[in-house]
Amino acid sequence: MFKTLGKLAIASACFAFASQSAHAHFQLAYTPEVNVTAPGELPVKLIFWHPFENGHVMDMKKPVAFYAIHRGDKIDLSSTLSEVTFTGKENTAKAYDGTLTLKRSGDYVMVVVPEPYYEESEDIFIQQITKSYVNRNEIPTDWMEAQGLVTEILPLNRPTNIVAGSTFTGRVLSNGEPVSGVEVEIEYMAAEPDMDRNAPKEPTAGPMPGGAIVAITDANGYFTFGIPKAGFWGFAALGSGPDKEFQGKELSQDAVLWVRAYDVQ
Template sequence: MIRKTVLSAVAAAALFASAPAGAHFQLIYTPEVNLQKAGNVPFRLIFWHPFENGHAMDMGQPEEFYYIHKGEKTDLIDSLKKITFKGAHNEAAAYEADVKIKRNGDYILVATPAPYYEESEDIYIQQITKSFVNKGEVPTDWMEPIGLKTEIVPLNKPTNILAGSTFTGRLLSAGKPVAGAEIEIEYMAAEPDMAENKAGTPKAEPMPGGAIVAISDANGYFSFGIPKSGFWGFAALGSGPDKEHEGKELSQDAVLWVRAYDVK
């Protein structure tokens, strides 16, 4: 997994980096992000390699889990229950939650996981993650920054992106644009089976050439062509202001998940 900051700002572009095909990605997952009725929505918080249906990592108790709806924050930390998630190759600690959705509009789900120690790199990783659901097809605040230490703000509505179109985001750290940052891009080829808390059947395979990467420009913007329907994740590596945890390097990443659909 590539964890360095590119010092020079370059135009946003899709690149291939010389790294392993799969990347660590924190998930806030529910299979249906466009809701028509009020009710409880099931979520899974999993730290995983979803493109290759690869190794799953143990999650500690998240520091925060909440949603923002029309500018109001609702704490969800007490809704979390620890589960075991079964990947293709191993099992790992993860979390589930049922989230009550009532009113129309956008719900920005946020999880700040406990820092994860990556022994192979001798660093800690903390992926501050945003995901979205919408009720009633009423857009509200999906495009607004919400004041995270680091975050990717979508410039395309994240719950119904057209497969084959271009997605653009803006990377912020402490509220300011980040230039020249590496953003790893991940397809959720294997979506979690919600009933059995295990990996589903992969719908694609990682391509040769290593991780897919885009670079933020001088104003923090990056773009990527979405080639396939499903869930796509973007992780800006080391973009957060916190750089150390328990005496070791901390990669504090901004993660964003979006949902793309084919035209029928």
């Protein structure tokens, strides 16, 4: 692992701006605080949304799976889910509230496997298999490990305390193998959800001119992005999964990862 980290110092990626498409959707597994000290219950919101532009919200069906990995153990969180209505700037849609219970110190890797979503405008299904992270007491235990998902982004920087102004590197995997030439869309959570109101807070930024921000994975599946601003950043590797069809239509099985960046105080 640490030999691999050393190689990342020279890893490079290609960046471009692409036109907005259905893939500007991002699956969220959101809790406001990702670095905590006390044990207890954390509220989590599962929303399928356009958080950069505080845009359209998509209806979620109940996820196929919702769980956390802690010290290598799987903790099923599906029983904590309850349906809610999330009201975005443009519309309302079905979302879910859940709960993550923190006991021992270390990393908690939340995983959401949603039902595929039918995007009528492009006549395709989208399934965004999503990871996000919470840490208790600053003890690293799980963040640097792949979680054995059909597709996922393996972070090469600790995802709960990225320094704004530094870089983040991830590696896109499909069935555990690196995938080259994958488009990775990059999203800033400009409007964070208000946990009590089930609505977005005031946005702190606007979407970039020119459309979605995109990186391309290199020959070994790596991409690197300079994090310009504190907050939550999402990465979606489009079509990186092995499943390409659902109910007789094209399926984009995407790997999504959320990280939290902070300004240096």
